Amino acid sequence: MKFTKMHGAGNDYVYVDCFAQDPPPDPEGLARRLADRHTGVGGDGLILILPSERADAEMRMYNADGSYSEMCGNGIRCVAKYVYDHNLCRKPRLVIESAGKLLSLDLTIEDERVERVRVDMGEPILDAAHIPTLLPGPMVVNTPLDAGGQLFAVTAVSMGNPHCVVFVECATDELVLGVGPKIEHDPAFPNRVNVEWVEVLAPDRVRQRTWERGSGETLACGTGASAVCVAGVLTGRTDRRVMVELLGGLLELEWNEADNHVYMTGPAVEVFSGEWPA
Numbered sequence: 001m002k003f004t005k006m007h008g009a010g011n012d013y014v015y016v017d018c019f020a021q022d023p024p025p026d027p028e029g030l031a032r033r034l035a036d037r038h039t040g041v042g043g044d045g046l047i048l049i050l051p052s053e054r055a056d057a058e059m060r061m062y063n064a065d066g067s068y069s070e071m072c073g074n075g076i077r078c079v080a081k082y083v084y085d086h087n088l089c090r091k092p093r094l095v096i097e098s099a100g101k102l103l104s105l106d107l108t109i110e111d112e113r114v115e116r117v118r119v120d121m122g123e124p125i126l127d128a129a130h131i132p133t134l135l136p137g138p139m140v141v142n143t144p145l146d147a148g149g150q151l152f153a154v155t156a157v158s159m160g161n162p163h164c165v166v167f168v169e170c171a172t173d174e175l176v177l178g179v180g181p182k183i184e185h186d187p188a189f190p191n192r193v194n195v196e197w198v199e200v201l202a203p204d205r206v207r208q209r210t211w212e213r214g215s216g217e218t219l220a221c222g223t224g225a226s227a228v229c230v231a232g233v234l235t236g237r238t239d240r241r242v243m244v245e246l247l248g249g250l251l252e253l254e255w256n257e258a259d260n261h262v263y264m265t266g267p268a269v270e271v272f273s274g275e276w277p278a
């Protein structure tokens with residue numbers, strides 16, 4: 001099986017082109033084996049790039065623990081780069097399907113290759129039942145949550161996948177690595193949750209660390225940065241346009257007032273390709 005390793009702001013996945021070969025029969029098990037940083041290729045998970053009847057391509061993503069996720073912000077930028085650079089569809093605006101949703105992506109092309117991608121992430125889902133969270137709704141904004149005996153004010157947002165945003169003075173290892181997994185598995189989030197720890201540096205700039213559902217701490221999370229942009233506005237902490245500093249790089253976010261869509265812009269990088277024994 002041929003694969004390509006790519007990353008967006010350091011959030012790295014193993015990509016398998018299923019235009020050219022059959023989709024793997026056990027993507028969950030394959031994701032676990034490939035993602036292992038000692039015995040596999042190494043990565044935050046597996047992303048399949050498939051033909052679609054409704055779009056230029058379909059993305060299907062699996063976390064490092066093999067669990068499926070509906071959406072991946074850094075991943076979808078890399079899928080767009082792969083689709084363009086590898087001549088699967090040579091258009092500067094692509095439509096990519098993920099979990100039945102169609103997303104539109106605008107490519108910045110330099111020397112025939114995609115460097116940056118702006119993704120229309122669609123409208124955030126704020127209704128508690130649809131995130132899903134059992135915290136009292138209809139919206140969960142600055143709502144108290146007890147995690148490991150400590151009380152946090154959390155804001156819940158779905159960008160197709162669930163996020164719990166926590167604004168803090170300092171996103172320490174103790175919070176990210178210690179409390180992050182507790183919130184991921186808290187019964188208040190029946191499908192588990194991605195946890196975003198955020199320091200506000202200015203109304204247009206934040207620093208974020210992410211504990212991802214199914215992958216642990218990653219260097220960046222695109223859907224997470226989108227959720228943070230929305231949570232910053234809902235809690236009155238940030239402007240609608242915000243630069244998000246992540247461990248692996250910068251993402252530009254905007255929650256557009258006119259159409260209620262979130263727009264995310266960031267890099268997409270191809271690292272290397274190889275073959276994995278079937």
Ligand SMILES: N[C@@H](CCC[C@H](N)C(=O)O)C(=O)O
Nearest residue numbers: 069072073074161221222223
């Ligand atoms: N890193 C991704 C999100 C990947 C999926 C997530 N861990 C989940 O289970 O929802 C991103 O860039 O959005």
